[in-house]
Amino acid sequence: MAQLTYREAIARGIAQEMRRDESVVFLGEDIAAAGGVFKGTVGLLEEFGPVRVRDTPISEQAILGAAMGAAMTGLRPIAEIMFADFFAVCWDIVVNEIAKSRYMTNGQMTFPLVIRSGNGGGLRFGAQHSQSVENWAMMVPGLKVVVPSTPLDVIGLMAASIRDNDPVIFLEEKALYATKGEVPDGDVVDTLGSAKVLRQGSNATLIALGNMVPRAQLAAEELASAGIDCTVVDVRSLVPLDTQTILREVSATGRMFTVEENPRLCGWGGELASIVADEIFYDLDGPIVRITTPHIPLPAADALEDLAIPSVTRIVETVQKSMNS
Amino acid sequence: MAQLTYREAIARGIAQEMRRDESVVFLGEDIAAAGGVFKGTVGLLEEFGPVRVRDTPISEQAILGAAMGAAMTGLRPIAEIMFADFFAVCWDIVVNEIAKSRYMTNGQMTFPLVIRSGNGGGLRFGAQHSQSVENWAMMVPGLKVVVPSTPLDVIGLMAASIRDNDPVIFLEEKALYATKGEVPDGDVVDTLGSAKVLRQGSNATLIALGNMVPRAQLAAEELASAGIDCTVVDVRSLVPLDTQTILREVSATGRMFTVEENPRLCGWGGELASIVADEIFYDLDGPIVRITTPHIPLPAADALEDLAIPSVTRIVETVQKSMNS
Amino acid sequence: MSLDVVAPLLLDDKLDLYRSQFALRQFEKRAYDLFLENYVKGTSHLSIGQEAIAAGVARAMRPDDWTFATYRGHAHTLARGVPMAPVFAELMGRANGLMAGKGGSMHLTSVEHGVMGSYAIIGAHLPIACGAAWSAQYRGTDQVAVCFFGDGSTNIGAFHEALNFAAIWKLPVIFFCENNLWMEYTRTTEVTAVANPAADRASAYGLESIIVDGNDADEVYAVTAACVARARAGEGPSMIEAKTYRHGGHSRADPGKYRPDEEVAEWLAKDPIPRYHQRLLAEGASEAQLVEIERAVNEAVDVATEEAKAGAVPGEDLLMKDVWANGGAEWRN
Amino acid sequence: MSLDVVAPLLLDDKLDLYRSQFALRQFEKRAYDLFLENYVKGTSHLSIGQEAIAAGVARAMRPDDWTFATYRGHAHTLARGVPMAPVFAELMGRANGLMAGKGGSMHLTSVEHGVMGSYAIIGAHLPIACGAAWSAQYRGTDQVAVCFFGDGSTNIGAFHEALNFAAIWKLPVIFFCENNLWMEYTRTTEVTAVANPAADRASAYGLESIIVDGNDADEVYAVTAACVARARAGEGPSMIEAKTYRHGGHSRADPGKYRPDEEVAEWLAKDPIPRYHQRLLAEGASEAQLVEIERAVNEAVDVATEEAKAGAVPGEDLLMKDVWANGGAEWRN
């Protein structure tokens, strides 16, 4: 058992898999000599050398094209896109090439690759360095999408993503890099497509992802003392999606709230709402409510960013208002 | 009054606005001399000359960057992205630059520009030339998103988009280019953010967009003869979204079905479902059901593409099954 | 560009190269007919006039080398040894198609033949080819990747990123520009800052500027073989610009009317196939030998057409197959 | 590059240019302190060591010309005449900030000063600058756009697209590469196929290769002025590569330890500001004049800091403002 930060867990997860599999290689901007701009990959160059851990130019299309070409010819590359916002400069390689080529070739090609990226806000970096882009990826058939919320999940889901034979978009929550958690010694391997029930309640079910998970947990504690007993589900993986757990936990309480860092329109919460409103409509006791960042670009100022992203207070107030009306 | 094809309506709408406003300029690949690969812009070079109607290299980032820079300095550019799938190669300019710069600059800049693009499937062009990307754009704060379903709407919404002071993603449904419709003489100007109720029924409300609108209408006719009387709403504009009309029409029947060409996850139908399940939950009489393309890349073969995209038969069967259960 | 390392072609090799070029031509002509007869439903982009390139390059490659083609990729796919019938069937959207109809004309792929895909978004496959080359370098297999693209594709960002990336990592990849003068309906020089869109940019990546006659299969072969040797020797990437012309329009039934008559005539006179035919006669082949090659090819095209037409229409099972490596399409449990 | 057309700077102009460089330096030093004191909450990228460029270029521009900067854009913004206080306030996220705190350090914009934005995604603003230049060309205003970017930014696709686009349309735009040798923590030559990442690629766009000493404001001014004149005369774009160095790290509190000590020392010895100070003395300015300039700047920095600190914290009204041209943020009715 050790206490590890979320940031340290990244390198730990990657190293664990690079040790057992020579075909795992890693490329990206400033990931080798510098150990990553978020210091998430410190030590990997030293342990695995410059042939397996390579710095690249600022050429995101080349980075992901290289990962794709390597994956289709037998390697298991990990590529870093420094900030998730930068997916926009290489989106074609992700959505038109990596996501579709297995299907288009009728299964002739396989793309065992992981694209890691720093996701989300909270660091006052402004609109072009703070986006939560999990929905950009969830929207595209052929991509798996993983967003861990704890150091332990980082390691286990990273290992599962690297071992998976499909392309995985692995989003690391920038706001969580400094958070700590217990991690067992030895290898950790988790399962993609499994949500976690973090708290069981009887009145309402809060469904959260990534950086919103600890906030949902804190909100649930506050709500409990105000007499509203909430289940909290950490989705962890948007594709594959653990609809069994989600449907079961919403059925059990009859009320569903999503807590989403993304701007509202077409967020994963909308997708979940539509699944629930279709498949367990008659188990619902009241409206489905989404708590999201408003549909605006994220502002840079700390005061404004804090107003934008769902806070514990906003979660508590929204749930209370809806449950008491 | 004249009969016009959807394709002819494009050039008509653009010409109408270029005549009244010198600041409207138009650029894209093969749009001038060739009149567009879908022949949607025939005659514009001849009428407005090569200074206002310009062919470009295959450089989508340059095309949209040019449109953005021109818009912030007083022009009203129209840019073509030939196939909507190609947004992926210039997505940064759309989502990180055009969509956000007004907000980031606290309103110092304005971006009156239109990006037109051929959207959707049905032409057996395969996975990289057939995508319905309306949700890619809807997801991003700062973009307006318009998808006309008739020649008349093409002209009126094109005019409204060009006159609008915000960036508009104007998606032309490739499968509809050859369809015809009545168009009055003289200028036509419509309003962004207004849905159209095409048919009023009492049992269920079908909400459709673009190429799915005529299918929803045909399905409604079939359903009517089977005793299920449906309202059909053409959304027309995803942002701004006419939630008043949608909420009213769903409340009136108590049942909502969406008909979406996009692959399922995070589609606009999910967003609408979540709005309805929140705001008029108690008006609902049964599950909300989404009829979408399965969450797969679009196949090229005609037989497979026809299986993938919602057909009139699938709409009819899905509605019947749900209404009778 | 020194060609010393390249093995010269013998007459038999050249007869084979003729067969290959002729087969590509006849395949494309049949594909055009099938399009007009509405057997081919989607789009298609033919290489008629450009056959010397696909054939000459393939000749310079080892079976385990990789090609990356564009939407104009029938010829490049067949030249690597992929049989005609599944390609025809793919164009027709049949279950016996190369990818069971799921990819279509623009995405021909046959991994077993080293045909690592045809890509329909301009520029995307240049970085992807870098990745395959990187994998060969990492695993020490001395495989080489060849990536075809058009003149118009040199102005897109991915071109630039891939060239720089290949150069700095010394990747075994050959970027092959087929300069047929035209993008879809626009002349490339009208929208390109330099006269030779690939060759004039080689120096921006520390590469040699190489221009070849794309209508001469022997020259294409020799220069490509030299670049392949260089790549296998660990000396890094090359870029080749071949001058050529498409006889027809850009795609589907486009008659290509935007091109001046004299230009078309000039290039028809440089048609690689009659030219090669004449060369073979001059180098000692008999007319009878060539006629027999042509007959056999024509027969093969007919047989393949019928085999393709006999294919079944693909159904729901194929539709929901192979999104994921487990063979399925499920996104939920 | 002929400099005949450029008006030589008089001593008064040069004193002004000194004032400008010194102000940029002092602003950045204060910004660094404010970061350490946690007044600046987000990131910030300083131009210490590179001031001769922002100052020299601004001097060559007309007030109605446009600049496009990067996330490392404080200097470029101030050099065009934007007052210090709103820039400090923007870094601190205050309502009196240049964009009321909504943009932050990386997105400084002041349309009234021709500062058409600072862009934080590498490469994006090069095509955008083309668009502004196109608009000037279309409206016949003879305005010019200058677009700054770093050495590391020359390997991204947008660079290539913009250069070609500007060249073929003969746009009045100047691409200004500040080559400070480093990307974030990686040396640019390690990932770039040519030694001069911008200048060695100019020919790929039919442009002249231009390299200047980026630590010499007079040279930067003169070469930029010549390019501006060319652009105004309708002779199209230019690309300039200036050799320079950032004294500190890439951003925030990065100490820049990855750089060899000798390299840092070599460049500190070429610091543009003491150099310019010496030159002014040699050209007839008095030490007292320079001391007075420095005093006035320091005072201005102090005053601006206090003014910025006095700003209010922005609230909900600003949050939901100006997504759309109508001033609001509504996406529904």
Ligand SMILES: Cc1ncc(C[n+]2csc(CCOP(=O)(O)OP(=O)(O)O)c2C)c(N)n1
């Ligand atoms: C990113 C992108 N932009 C535009 C297109 C549409 N398009 C397909 S082929 C083509 C012309 C390509 O010309 P060139 O590279 O010379 O190849 P050729 O067709 O002549 O073989 C264009 C513009 C595309 N497929 N992808």
Ligand SMILES: Cc1ncc(C[n+]2csc(CCOP(=O)(O)OP(=O)(O)O)c2C)c(N)n1
């Ligand atoms: C598309 C993209 N990729 C990566 C980054 C992260 N990033 C910010 S600055 C930078 C280094 C840029 O180096 P250079 O262009 O030399 O400019 P400098 O910082 O030295 O002024 C990087 C990689 C980014 N902002 N955008």
Ligand SMILES: [Mg+2]
């Ligand atoms: Mg061409």
Ligand SMILES: [Mg+2]
């Ligand atoms: Mg630099």
